[in-house]
Amino acid sequence: MNPPSEPIRLLAFLIGLIIFAALNAAYLVWLERKVAGHVQRRIGPKEVGPFGLLQPLVDGIKLMTKQILVPDHIDPILFRIAPPLLLIPAVMSFVTIPFSETLVARDINLGLLMIFAFASINVLGILLGGWGSNNKYAVIAAARGVSQNVAYEIPMLITVITMVMITHTLNLNEIVRQQAGGIFNWYIFRWSANPLMLVSFLIFFTCSMAETNRAPFDLGEAESELVAGYHTEYSGMGFGLFFMGEYANIVIGCSLATLLFLGGWQCPFGLWPGVHWFLIKLYLLIFTVILIRWTFPRTTIYGLLNLSWKILIPFALFNLILTGAMLKIWPLIFP
């Protein structure tokens, strides 16, 4: 059988990716509530379906049938444009994620760059949502969200530049291909490229958590301070889209960490590479993110900015210089 023609293939992938993103958003909420339950000596959702598995479906129906309250004196365009602006870039980013060597919607050479281009758009969703809803709490949250995203994009991008210097490519599939042959070829353990690879991973992971507004960095929606932050005035599916955007962003962040550092679809012991390894690593990272949320209290906005500007950025810069030096010096010692 011939491979399907390009337009059909793309359509199938787009539908598949949207379903993947939606299922993830729905079932990560379920996972979140289950993990939270077990962390807190409860059982979490259990009434709807076996193990509460139909809970996301019911929640979705509830959100969709709810009246969308639009408060007075809002900016009608910005208020309505904000939720899709947060969700769509996140879903678009999936296009370049290689789930396995062949299972990738668009294997483009600038995949990594494209994801970061889209990631910088989603902060607009937070800004406009907060700005447009004529609520002081929302404006404070929007200001926080922007300063937080700007502060954390810098160390994250510096780390990514470090990775690009090592891998010589922006193609995600190529980066994964370079990590073939067992766990010690993963970039997280590639000491020869840079002895501080583990630090790079930690910086990247911390930053991706801050980028996605996850606890302990969820200052944009700090409910004990700012009620519900930038989505205070949103109800029904407006809130639902923000929610889905948040989870799609978590998946993207963890996917990138998996692809760059944990070998993507490569197997830890060099056998049967494939989509299953990618998913296992991805969900282990997501599980860690969820566990962190239910373990730690929230930081403050200045603590968060201090962490970025005083610790993460200097470390990331040092890492960058070290990597550059290693790249030049290593070939001299071992020609």
Add this chain to the structure above:
Amino acid sequence: MSVLAQCDSKETFVLNLGPQHPATHGVLRVKLTMDGEYIRQAEPVLGYIHRMHEKMGENRTWAQFMPNTGRLDYLSALSYNHGYVLAVERSAAIEVPERAEYIRVITVELNRISSHLVWFGAFILDLGGFTPLLYAFDDREIILDLLQAVTGSRLTYCYFRFGGVYNDIEPDFITGTLAFIKRLRARMPMYHNLVTKNIILVKRLKDIGFVPAEMCRKYGATGPVLRGAGVAYDVRRAEPYSVYPELDFDIPTHPEGDSMARYLVRMDEIEQSMRIIEQACTKLPNGPVMAEKAPKIIKPAKGDYYAAVEAARGSFGVRLVSDGTNTPYRLKLRSPSYSNLSLFGEASRGMLLPDALALMGSLDLVIPEIDR
């Protein structure tokens, strides 16, 4: 656009924190004049849950006011019961049997632990940590079960009577209480390891939210707020009542005066309350739990009477003015949260919003007791 339009020339804006806001734990409203995220001025606005308890006291007999006291501070209702019965017993010169005094101490201290546990959970919740609340409630549940077996209710107790307590305790209560203390002792290190030593928590509480002793004196703040400023003032020691003089316990103080100091004082108080309960359980004498000669209808002699107890939040005082009839002429309640809240305006000036809310959480406010 709209928010900018509301700013005046000094670039400040007014933020209404409450009356419905997750951090105020009730219907407290704080009018904040903000400069960005900095607080220029904070003005607590009270009265959203005012129920005229003091006026109600003037319209009912001495005994009929008893249930009202449990509805002031719903988290440590027994301390408020205690303060009121103490004042009335002083005014009517009623002797309380020793067994009743010990039962009062045991139940009040249990109630204090449960109150501090709720505060512990809710405070960390204010800081964004969800999980400790559920663990604290897990422990508190046992206290509620124990107290329910004795008093008949789980939250708004009305257990004490003029001259004793409503009914005697069962031996099961003592064994259950001691078993609970053993359990909580084992769990306190867990709380300290997982919460007190958490680096994010330490960064949010240490050296932030200063309430020095001088400010406490100015506003009449008592309880853990005062002890967190290094002043070892505790009504149980300063104006001894009941059988506290016979019991051995320390007054935990931390001199730093920051939010962390108030946190640590309350955590230490849980340990001290456990010590008190253990001693009271071993010393518990036999005998009646109600004074033989307690009159059915109380008519205190004309005069002015005052009694204070150490409630979970500070010094709770009851001032009674009797004109010799079967209803009080005037009943004035001095509630600790009211004084503790009044210093918030001064203490929070110039603070960032999240830090100010951490400060407010560390004051451990119960709104129905402020508004009465």
